[in-house]
Amino acid sequence: MKQNGIxxxxxxxxxxxxxxxxxxxxxxxxxxxxxxxxxxxIDKAHLLTGSIGIICIAGSVIASxxxxxxxxxxxxxxxxxxxxxxxxxxxxxxxxNKRFRISINSLLLGLPSIVIAAIIYFIVI
Numbered sequence: 790m791k792q793n794g795i796x797x798x799x800x801x802x803x804x805x806x807x808x809x810x811x812x813x814x815x816x817x818x819x820x821x822x823x824x825x826x827x828x829x830x831i832d833k834a835h836l837l838t839g840s841i842g843i844i845c846i847a848g849s850v851i852a853s854x855x856x857x858x859x860x861x862x863x864x865x866x867x868x869x870x871x872x873x874x875x876x877x878x879x880x881x882x883x884x885x886n887k888r889f890r891i892s893i894n895s896l897l898l899g900l901p902s903i904v905i906a907a908i909i910y911f912i913v914i
Contacts, residue, residue, distance in 0.1 A: 810894045814901035817841055821902060822909065831913060839906035845899025853892040 821838035829836055850856060880888075 807893070807897060810897040811901065814845070814898040817845075817898060818902040818905040822905065834913060835906040835910040838902050838909065842899040842902030842904075842906060845895050845902065849892045849896040849899065852888055852895060854888065 818838050818841065821841045822834055825834045825837035
């Protein structure tokens, strides 16, 4: 049975995998808030939580492989379209699904931290 990205997300939702990583993200953000308040005080409680979120979302972007198309805006060190197509063609469907799963899971880990950091930032400041 061939799985593409959309069917994989639907299967993951049915198994509760996405909810599990979202709850892990909430736990990470609560830990980040507690550590931020104890280290920096209430005025800067958003720093550590926001950093956790940014690191997780950066990991998601790196795992998705979407950074290959973004070079230094017009410079010659950008990866060409032919090279990206060749890399995509050589990747097995299992590897692609694994990369997609890692990307979604790390995004779900980081989103609650970003949301809670933004809420704390706008409430405190």
